[in-house]
Amino acid sequence: MNFLITGAAGFLGSALANQLVREGHLVRGLDDLSTGDPQALSPDVHFTRGDVNDRPKLWTLLQDIDCVYHLAARVSVPESVLYPREYNAVNVGGTVSLMEAMRDVGVRRVVLVSSGAIYGDQAEQPLRETMPPNPRSPYAVSKLAAEYYVNTIGDLWNIETVCLRVFNAYGPGQHLPASHPPVIPYFLRQALRNGTLVVHGDGTQTRDYVYVDDVVSALIAASTAPGVDGLVINIGSGKETSVRDLVKAVLEVTGSKSEVIYNPKTGGGVSRMCADLTLAAARLGYRPSIPLGHGLRLTLQRDPRFK
């Protein structure tokens, strides 16, 4: 098959692109390199630097494409609290630009990588796709708006759409910015240096941490699965892990003696998150296979930054 991946040079995009070319597919990648790194991509990926709002570029890249994976986005919850306009322009505007270009060229299917963040705080766990969304940050609002646009326009224009609500993905190559880094690579780096691990909040907040290879297997299944048009589907590990337990696991796999300190909570956070995977199992045959401790060890082995 022929694929276009937006956000291809990012953490999830590059893992997906490299797996698809290993399986013999033609893969084009688009990324503006605002955070992505083209070195992460196999030389077999046809990479173009560009903005997801650049429609002439999209028209060219979409020729003969069977399925688009849309991952290009700004991805930090705390950053989105500071710059909501930018999150709206890229995450919502970029999605609409892509859909228009897909309509113009006549592409059949798009898989949108959405986020478990759209659930916000709910009365019950695990989180099911039928629960009313409760976004608590501009990032979550932008991902929910992207879902609505993709599903609504897709229905009107006969484009098949699948939205995968990915929970907290981690693994080698995850972007590690100086401000607001994702928690797992930040903890791993600090632990390996025996530096302090700073937890925002009391550490009882929970997340569903899913290893990148499991996410990639779900994404690949979504490109050809029958009967998924218009669906939103959770992708996680199905396990609820507190930040305190994550700290324990990180200290164990690294053998670190790091000190842990607890700071006040930052805005836009959610108390508990755990994905219900019933729909993913039924529609995509999805079964997460990599438990947290194993995934942390794989991350240490496979990411040269942790050598």
Ligand code: NAD
């Ligand atoms: P990432 O930052 O590594 O990847 C995003 C990529 O998009 C980057 O390479 C960046 O350069 C690119 N990009 C940003 N703005 C762009 C623009 N205007 N035009 C073209 N490219 C642009 O983050 P990631 O974790 O790989 O996330 C990929 C997707 O998965 C995002 O849509 C994100 O919302 C979603 N997601 C990620 C997670 C996770 O835990 N990593 C969870 C849920 C959803």
